[in-house]
Amino acid sequence: MPPIPVFENPTREFFQTSIQPSRRPAILRHLNIGPCLAKWSPDYLALSVSSHKQVVVHESTCNRLRFLNKNFVYTTLPFCDFVEKAVAGGEKSQNGRKYYYYRALASGDPRSSRADFRADFPELAGDFVFPDVMEPETVFSSVFRCGSADLGLFLHYDVMDNVLCQIRGRKRAILFDPEDVDYLYLQGGDKSLIHDPENVDLNVFPLFAKAASWTCDMDEGDVLFIPAMWMHYMRSIEFSVAVNVFWCNLPREIYDAKDTYGNKDLLPYTRATQGVDRALKQLDVLPRDLQRFYARMLRAKIDKFLTITEPLRKETNGFGCGAAEDCSAQFS
Numbered sequence: 001m002p003p004i005p006v007f008e009n010p011t012r013e014f015f016q017t018s019i020q021p022s023r024r025p026a027i028l029r030h031l032n033i034g035p036c037l038a039k040w041s042p043d044y045l046a047l048s049v050s051s052h053k054q055v056v057v058h059e060s061t062c063n064r065l066r067f068l069n070k071n072f073v074y075t076t077l078p079f080c081d082f083v084e085k086a087v088a089g090g091e092k093s094q095n096g097r098k099y100y101y102y103r104a105l106a107s108g109d110p111r112s113s114r115a116d117f118r119a120d121f122p123e124l125a126g127d128f129v130f131p132d133v134m135e136p137e138t139v140f141s142s143v144f145r146c147g148s149a150d151l152g153l154f155l156h157y158d159v160m161d162n163v164l165c166q167i168r169g170r171k172r173a174i175l176f177d178p179e180d181v182d183y184l185y186l187q188g189g190d191k192s193l194i195h196d197p198e199n200v201d202l203n204v205f206p207l208f209a210k211a212a213s214w215t216c217d218m219d220e221g222d223v224l225f226i227p228a229m230w231m232h233y234m235r236s237i238e239f240s241v242a243v244n245v246f247w248c249n250l251p252r253e254i255y256d257a258k259d260t261y262g263n264k265d266l267l268p269y270t271r272a273t274q275g276v277d278r279a280l281k282q283l284d285v286l287p288r289d290l291q292r293f294y295a296r297m298l299r300a301k302i303d304k305f306l307t308i309t310e311p312l313r314k315e316t317n318g319f320g321c322g323a324a325e326d327c328s329a330q331f332s
Contacts, residue, residue: 003214003215003216004024004025004026004027004173004175004214004215004216004224005024005026005027006026006027006029007019007026007027007028007029008029008030009028009029009030009031010028010031010133012132012133012134015028015133015225016133019225020133020161020225020227020249023227024227025173025175025214025216025224025225025226025227025230026224026225027216027218027222027223027224027225028131028133028163028222028223028224028225029221029222029223030221031131031132031133031223032129032131032132033128033129033130033131033165033167033221033223033243034126034127034128034129035127036124036127036128036167036243037167037220037221039127040124040127040167040168040241041168042083042084042086042087042168042239045079045083045124045146045241046079046080046083046084047080048123048124049079049080049121049123049124050079050123051078051079051080052078053078053079054076054077054078054079055076055077055078055079055082055102055104056074056075056076056102056105057074057075057076057077057082057100057101057102058072058073058074058100058101058102058103059072059073059074059075059098059099059100060072060073060098060099060101061096061097061098061099062099063097063099063148063150063151063152064151064152064195064196064199065099065101065151065152065153065154065195066154066195067154067156067191067195068154068187068188068191068192068193068195072101082100082102082146083146085098085100086100086101086102086146086147086148086239087148087239088148089147089148089149089151089239099147099148099150099151100147100148100151101145101146101147101148101151101153102144102145102146102147103143103145104117104120104121104143104144104145105120106119106120106260107119107120110260111260112260113260114140114141114260114261114262115141115142115143115144115260116141116142117142117143117144117243118142120144121144124144128165128167128243130142130245131163131165131223131245133163133223133225134161134163134245134247135247138247138248138249139245139246139247140160140246140247140248140262141245141246141260141261141262142243142244142245142246143243143244143245143246144241144242144243145240145241145242145243145244146240146241146242147236147239147240148236148239148240149169149236149237149238149239149240150235150236150237151235151236151240152195152196152198152233152234152235152236153233153234153235154191154192154195154233155176155184155191155192155194155195155196155197155231155232155233156190156191156192156231156232156263157178157190157228157229157230157231157232157263158190158226158228158229158246158262158263159190159228159229159255159259159262159263159264159265159266160228160246160247160248160249160255160262161225161226161227161228161246161247161249162225162226162228162244162245162246162247162262163223163224163225163226163244163245164218164223164224164226164234164242164243164244165222165223165242165243165244165245166218166219166220166221166222166223166224166240166242167220167221167241167242167243168220168238168239168240168241168242169220169236169237169238169239169240169241170217170218170219170220170236170237170238170240171217171218171234171235171236171237171240171242172215172216172217172218172234172235172237173215173216173217173218173224173232173233173234174197174198174213174214174215174232174233174234174235175213175214175215175226175230175231175232175233176197176211176212176213176214176230176231176232177212177214177230178229178230178231179311180210180211180212180231181231182207183207183208183209183210183211184208184211184231185205185207185208189263189264189265190263190265192231193205194208196233197213197233198233198235217237228249246262250266253267254266254267254268255267256270276298279298280295280298283295
């Protein structure tokens with residue numbers, strides 16, 4: 001696969017007419033995201049945020065977090081203590097090595113409220129400017145993220161388009177085209193049994209060899225566009241701070257109104273799944289051999305649908321060029 005293309009300071013119009021419709025990831029550089037790039041050192045973060053602010057964080061003795069078959073615990077810490085521990089994450093202590101990761105939740109009840117960076121961190125709100133690529137009224141949530149160096153976050157997808165704004169430290173991003181979902185061992189909805197795509201046991205997950213990864217190393221100030229349904233894995237190379245902005249790229253009625261995280265499957269899929277369950281239930285009155293015969297007939301309909309709707313495959317990154325540098329030159 002070609003590298004993830006890089007675009008220098010794209011306008012909102014160019015993003016919405018060329019980058020977003022391509023349904024391919026992209027690195028956006030030199031966008032204005034505010035003075036956070038110069039200001040957000042660990043000391044600044046720890047001193048700026050109220051000492052009374054308590055945060056729920058992931059704590060693990062392993063530096064590759066798994067959501068399925070969890071290898072971490074949730075613990076509550078003062079924000080300043082979390083920053084100190086995250087910076088020291090991976091260092092030996094009398095309790096062994098520990099790594100820390102924080103995904104901000106809404107200041108209110110996270111079961112009914114979405115993360116909103118400006119409301120959740122009013123002390124830092126003036127430092128961060130939302131990248132000017134999406135319409136402000138479509139923004140769904142904005143999430144502050146922070147974690148230890150060399151910490152990998154499990155492979156998963158989101159149901160909304162989003163941008164990850166890397167503010168402190170470098171980070172490696174590995175993404176997979178939705179067309180490769182058959183090779184990624186999804187379980188439990190949006191997450192994969194493969195928690196670390198950089199180290200996969202092909203004896204356990206042989207189909208993974210067919211999946212093509214799209215990889216980039218993000219520098220401070222880089223903004224990564226992650227299209228909806230693209231499986232992605234993030235590994236912080238250094239102590240990492242980022243803000244993740246999600247927006248509704250489809251009509252709002254397509255999304256589950258009770259979804260506060262942006263990871264519940266779209267309502268048309270939920271209804272379609274229910275329809276499949278009802279269809280298969282209709283076959284219960286038949287002998288087992290006929291059930292299997294008609295189930296294969298139903299599968300053939302889905303296979304035909306996939307053939308009809310198959311996207312045009314290109315040996316490029318989706319922008320008509322085969323290398324990131326070519327795209328930067330062509331579209332900057």
